[in-house]
Amino acid sequence: DAGVTQSPTHLIKTRGQQVTLRCSPKSGHDTVSWYQQALGQGPQFIFQYYEEEERQRGNFPDRFSGHQFPNYSSELNVNALLLGDSALYLCASSLPQGGGNGYTFGSGTRLTVV
């Protein structure tokens, strides 16, 4: 049973560029959440997708956008990259009720903006 798969594992981008990160949820899960983890900090919630719609959003600017496909996989897009966007981006999948059902996390994409 495959867990959450994220790609790529590492990425280096230049300030001002755009980036797309990808996530395939755990089998049986249809809800995908994205988190940003800056170095030395806990993960911060970016947004959650369910039924191809953004269901909830954290305190992140519009430069951060996402998409969910009919097969439940998801993309995170970041435009106009800033140095401060350098972080580990984690994808988590769950059943739609979320909450106590728990979240399964992927290994993350390490984004470095130079």
Added chain:
Amino acid sequence: AQSVTQLDSQVPVFEEAPVELRCNYSSSVSVYLFWYVQYPNQGLQLLLKYLSGSTLVKGINGFEAEFNKSQTSFHLRKPSVHISDTAEYFCAVIKAAGNKLTFGGGTRVLVKP
């Protein structure tokens, strides 16, 4: 809104000694509580969770945690640590009907031989 405070940013401990990681939370509504572990260059792995019922929760790898509603705490313990327990540990909460996990800042555990 919920918030989580992990009171220790780093905890050095000798192998086979006990360890306790402290977590306090704030919320105006009922929440579920979690502890996750993150090994170097990896994602988060669930150690244990508290939803309801017994306040003492047992998880994987010999870890346990105790929910204390009056003190709004959810401290994590292990009676005897191994070198392999060296990692970062995160406490997290979510509203009972919510979609967003709120994490603490993490506690880095360094197990020394």
